[in-house]
Amino acid sequence: MKHFGIIFVFWAMAGLLCAEEDSSRGSLVRVRASIQPYDQFRPWQKKSPYGLNGTGVVLPGGKVLATAALVANRTEVGLEKPGSAEKCAAEVEAIDYEANLALLQPVDRNFLKGFSGLALGPALRAGDKGEVWQLERNGEMLRNQAEILSTGVGRYPSDEAGFLVYGVRVSLPKRDDSYTLPVLKDGQLVGMMMGYDRDSQEGSAIPVPMIEHFLKDAADGKYEGFPTLGVSWSPLRDPNLREEVKAPKSGGLLLTRVNPRGTAGRAGLREGDVLISVDGFKLDEDGNYRDPLYGPTAVGNLIRTRPTVGSPAKFRISRGGKEMELAGTYDRRARDEVAIPTLQFDQAPKYFVVGGLVFQELTGAYLQEWGDKWSERAPQRLVEYFTFQQDKRPDPEKKVIFLSQVLPSPITLGYQQLSGLVLVKLNGKEIHDLAELAKCIDETKTGNLVFEFRDEPGKLVLRAEDLPAVSEKIGQAYGLPALRRL
Amino acid sequence: MVSRFFQVGLLFLLPLLSGCGRGDWQLSAARKNVVMIEVTSQTWDYRLPWNPGTVSSARGAGFVIDRKRIVTNAHVISGARNLTVQREADPRKYPAKVIFVAHDCDLAMIEVEDPEFYKGTTDLQFGEIPDLESVVSVYGFPIGGDRLTVTRGVVSRIDYNSYTHSGRESHLAIQIDAPINPGNSGGPVMQDNRVVGVAFQGFRGDVAQNVGYMIPTPVIRRFLKDVEDGKYDHYVDIAIRWMPLENPAMRNYYQRPNDGLGVVVTDVYSEGSSDGVLAKGDVLLAIDGHPIESDGSVRLDGQPVQLEEIVERKFAGDTVGLEVWRNQKMEKKTITLRPAEMFSMYESLYEEPPRYVLYGGLVFQPLTANLMAVLVSNADLRLRQTYTLFGQDQLYRETPEPVILSSVLPDRSNVYLTGLAGQVVREINGKRIRTLADVLPALESGGERTVIRFEGDQRPAVLKKSEVDQVMPRIMTQYGISQPHRTELGGRRLAKGSWNRDGEAK
Numbered sequence: 001m002k003h004f005g006i007i008f009v010f011w012a013m014a015g016l017l018c019a020e021e022d023s024s025r026g027s028l029v030r031v032r033a034s035i036q037p038y039d040q041f042r043p044w045q046k047k048s049p050y051g052l053n054g055t056g057v058v059l060p061g062g063k064v065l066a067t068a069a070l071v072a073n074r075t076e077v078g079l080e081k082p083g084s085a086e087k088c089a090a091e092v093e094a095i096d097y098e099a100n101l102a103l104l105q106p107v108d109r110n111f112l113k114g115f116s117g118l119a120l121g122p123a124l125r126a127g128d129k130g131e132v133w134q135l136e137r138n139g140e141m142l143r144n145q146a147e148i149l150s151t152g153v154g155r156y157p158s159d160e161a162g163f164l165v166y167g168v169r170v171s172l173p174k175r176d177d178s179y180t181l182p183v184l185k186d187g188q189l190v191g192m193m194m195g196y197d198r199d200s201q202e203g204s205a206i207p208v209p210m211i212e213h214f215l216k217d218a219a220d221g222k223y224e225g226f227p228t229l230g231v232s233w234s235p236l237r238d239p240n241l242r243e244e245v246k247a248p249k250s251g252g253l254l255l256t257r258v259n260p261r262g263t264a265g266r267a268g269l270r271e272g273d274v275l276i277s278v279d280g281f282k283l284d285e286d287g288n289y290r291d292p293l294y295g296p297t298a299v300g301n302l303i304r305t306r307p308t309v310g311s312p313a314k315f316r317i318s319r320g321g322k323e324m325e326l327a328g329t330y331d332r333r334a335r336d337e338v339a340i341p342t343l344q345f346d347q348a349p350k351y352f353v354v355g356g357l358v359f360q361e362l363t364g365a366y367l368q369e370w371g372d373k374w375s376e377r378a379p380q381r382l383v384e385y386f387t388f389q390q391d392k393r394p395d396p397e398k399k400v401i402f403l404s405q406v407l408p409s410p411i412t413l414g415y416q417q418l419s420g421l422v423l424v425k426l427n428g429k430e431i432h433d434l435a436e437l438a439k440c441i442d443e444t445k446t447g448n449l450v451f452e453f454r455d456e457p458g459k460l461v462l463r464a465e466d467l468p469a470v471s472e473k474i475g476q477a478y479g480l481p482a483l484r485r486l
Numbered sequence: 487m488v489s490r491f492f493q494v495g496l497l498f499l500l501p502l503l504s505g506c507g508r509g510d511w512q513l514s515a516a517r518k519n520v521v522m523i524e525v526t527s528q529t530w531d532y533r534l535p536w537n538p539g540t541v542s543s544a545r546g547a548g549f550v551i552d553r554k555r556i557v558t559n560a561h562v563i564s565g566a567r568n569l570t571v572q573r574e575a576d577p578r579k580y581p582a583k584v585i586f587v588a589h590d591c592d593l594a595m596i597e598v599e600d601p602e603f604y605k606g607t608t609d610l611q612f613g614e615i616p617d618l619e620s621v622v623s624v625y626g627f628p629i630g631g632d633r634l635t636v637t638r639g640v641v642s643r644i645d646y647n648s649y650t651h652s653g654r655e656s657h658l659a660i661q662i663d664a665p666i667n668p669g670n671s672g673g674p675v676m677q678d679n680r681v682v683g684v685a686f687q688g689f690r691g692d693v694a695q696n697v698g699y700m701i702p703t704p705v706i707r708r709f710l711k712d713v714e715d716g717k718y719d720h721y722v723d724i725a726i727r728w729m730p731l732e733n734p735a736m737r738n739y740y741q742r743p744n745d746g747l748g749v750v751v752t753d754v755y756s757e758g759s760s761d762g763v764l765a766k767g768d769v770l771l772a773i774d775g776h777p778i779e780s781d782g783s784v785r786l787d788g789q790p791v792q793l794e795e796i797v798e799r800k801f802a803g804d805t806v807g808l809e810v811w812r813n814q815k816m817e818k819k820t821i822t823l824r825p826a827e828m829f830s831m832y833e834s835l836y837e838e839p840p841r842y843v844l845y846g847g848l849v850f851q852p853l854t855a856n857l858m859a860v861l862v863s864n865a866d867l868r869l870r871q872t873y874t875l876f877g878q879d880q881l882y883r884e885t886p887e888p889v890i891l892s893s894v895l896p897d898r899s900n901v902y903l904t905g906l907a908g909q910v911v912r913e914i915n916g917k918r919i920r921t922l923a924d925v926l927p928a929l930e931s932g933g934e935r936t937v938i939r940f941e942g943d944q945r946p947a948v949l950k951k952s953e954v955d956q957v958m959p960r961i962m963t964q965y966g967i968s969q970p971h972r973t974e975l976g977g978r979r980l981a982k983g984s985w986n987r988d989g990e991a992k
Contacts, residue, residue: 232943234944234945237902238902238903238948240902240935240948240949240950241902241945241946241947241948243935243948244935244937244946244948254945256943256944256945257943375867375870376870380871380874380875381875383867383871384871384875387867387868387871388868388871388942390943391942391943411733411734411735412733413732413733413734414729414730414731414732414733414736414780415733448735448738448739450739455878456727456729456752456753457729457750457752458729458752458753458766458767459736459739459750459752459767460733460736461733461735461736461738461739462735463735463738466735
């Protein structure tokens, strides 16, 4: 109720009102996303569709910024003008699930003609005031006063490591289209709300430096994403540990694992090195650098938000007490080149049905389908492969193929109860992805197909000559639109 | 699985009325022999392994079998510090002592020294497995009063079931629909004046109703026979995994005709009874002359039972004969049976005190079912996976007893190490840690700093030896620890392991 009062006051101040109204009228648009995720347990089909409604920010030039979570697993995205029911479909031009940002382009390029759009504002600090805007049914703007409580590296919904987050205090009334909301200061965009807790009236927002990075990357039409170092590290406060690793007098953090494919690994950093500074920014014992704006900030912001993929990286390390400089190039190979992808939105899961045996490639998305307690509920072998894939550093080309279930058929007698088994070999030959498995099976016209698994029962056997007749029947009996998606 | 069951008898202790009731009525065999057991027991606390543990009291039942020995459940008397028994006909409480305990089949034998106690008891006869739907009577002292209580029910199911007391074992168990409640544990289940079982476990009321379990006589007889030599040996295990050979393509692959016989060996556990005798891919066709159906069942006294039942009835050192189809040839194999000691990690421990090593506030403990039970709520994924895959992946070949940094007792000397609790120890001062026994010598080796490394990408823990020596007395005083370590394994045995021992200290 408080906000009504505030808005009322604004309206009363007529002079200010005109200017403000102009900018707000041409700045927001409703985003209607129709969502339909794939069913990881029945990879040939999708789950029930549902809709998400958010508020997108019109940027100068007529594109629309929204959170990625709003349009993940979409079948269709539409834009709707706030004051009218005029609608237009939109394409997703760039999307980053880690940074939780998406750039939408109306199919009709003239749809947002007359919208001036919002320019990006400056980065905020804790204590700064701003506003979170919501749309009323009639298209009027509801401006909620907000305060930045904190700035620091925190969790994003679909990211493993963390990015800069604004902690925002704001009292948001229940309104439609609030899945994504903009944070503004002085009529400029300074953040996008991505989470809100009604009880504590606190939320989190994607800060403007993230948005800037995202838009800059998307501008050339080729989206590359946020870089990553590909390391695990530990703080170095413990004086005994410092002595053991011969750390310098002060500062630095201990690298406990270095992915040889990643930015750090290819620059020559190794497990056991003490990372002293990155690009000239000294790291303290807790893994913070001194940010000119935010003060002590976790190293994650330094190495992920500030540089872009392809920009040069400079490291100062201490190895066995000897300091040295190493140079490299920022990339995200440590994140992208993995055998088992963590994130998989929008992508149809691969599968291959042979005689009733259903094979899939292991993904984080499949494991997440087991719910919040996936690490306890999912087959433990699959959890192990996924969680400790960095330990084993598998070749990213060697996917983990597993028998996810058995559709009973005349030739799977005795196999029906099996599931969650990692496939190692077919007829004595190692198999590295689903396409290879399909190819090998297609090429075998007669004789045994001996599937060898990591765990018991060890081997399963089908007769190649039985397959053509059975496969067709299985497709019909279970109503599968296709027996494979490779 | 464990949490679904409650262990009856451990839960309630009710005060006894004395002096009422005189034994001048017609006593049935059960009433002459059933006894009430009152136990004060102590349970170790694996969070504080140096403490003697919590004391609790409970009531259970038992029965005199041959005018001198009493059979009850292992869980009734485990950890007993004080034990008294009382008969219906005699209000006196007699002190008793445990002579044998078999945690793996939840049976125990106790004894009263005073011959007076046994006056009027009879030689109880054991019956066979009762028929489905036949009526049985359960005797015990369940919650609700202090006098002997009899309930009746029918035999609902005869099948293998998990014995929750040990947590790892499954044996034949008989389900009955007579109410079995806390206090019934250890009491006899009778039919036609013969004992046909020992009441032992059930479900909590919110999980299932009218489902109680009794230990059937084949298991009881096996226990009685096992202890004849003066000690209880563990159940033996054939230590293989097998899969039904039902699929025609699979049968064809193993070159077996469609005669509905045989199962395929899918795993042979290293150090188990079959190690070196059976191999993956063997087709087992008969066990001790009984043909094995393709679903793994054999006919025993006309009843289909799992092939393991043949092994169940045998003892350590006994042999079992197998007909094996290997490389398109029939071979006869003989397996000498022994307990599967390598899996003892999964067995809950009762009598023996927890083992640990304390080092500058760092507490090292071997991974056991008991430790897991207290860590499980916040155990990290690596620890859980180590526990889960220990048997399946035969991790015992490398680490017969994984050692965990189970806690860090906060002290000004270890403020930076508290976050490492729950990690699996890999090496100390460069020495690979495979059992708890490796910890002390490894801690003593090395230079002025002790470096402890963990599995995965955790930072190492580094301590100054001189500082540890200095702070140990303080930590032990502050936390009330009288002994810095307890490492004796007692009677239990671990896997030998099969790592390359070249270059390791003898």
